[in-house]
Amino acid sequence: MPDKSGLLDVELRLRARQEIEKGRLPGSTALSLWGGRGSGQACTVCGDPIQADQVEYEIADACGGEVFRFHLPCHAAWQFECAGASNGSLTQ
Numbered sequence: 001m002p003d004k005s006g007l008l009d010v011e012l013r014l015r016a017r018q019e020i021e022k023g024r025l026p027g028s029t030a031l032s033l034w035g036g037r038g039s040g041q042a043c044t045v046c047g048d049p050i051q052a053d054q055v056e057y058e059i060a061d062a063c064g065g066e067v068f069r070f071h072l073p074c075h076a077a078w079q080f081e082c083a084g085a086s087n088g089s090l091t092q
Helices: 007-023 072-086
Strands: 036-037 055-060 069-071
Touching: 007 072, 055 072, 069 072
Parallel strands: none
Antiparallel strands: 036 055, 055 069
């Protein structure tokens, strides 16, 4: 993913943080996580499709039932920002 879009970790974290702040992503990590071959659907953080030759991470929001899909670096960025949000402040 990052090699195709050129996004750096800090940019992914910023995007994840913005999605959390806008309420488009949960602010806490999911209890269940599934991984598998990419489905071609868009990543929730970067918006790029998750190709069949990539691993797709998927979580379901326990409250709303919405499904979120991530590339590995995008999922890591979201988890990092969730950790910051749960401590009362999002990281810089």
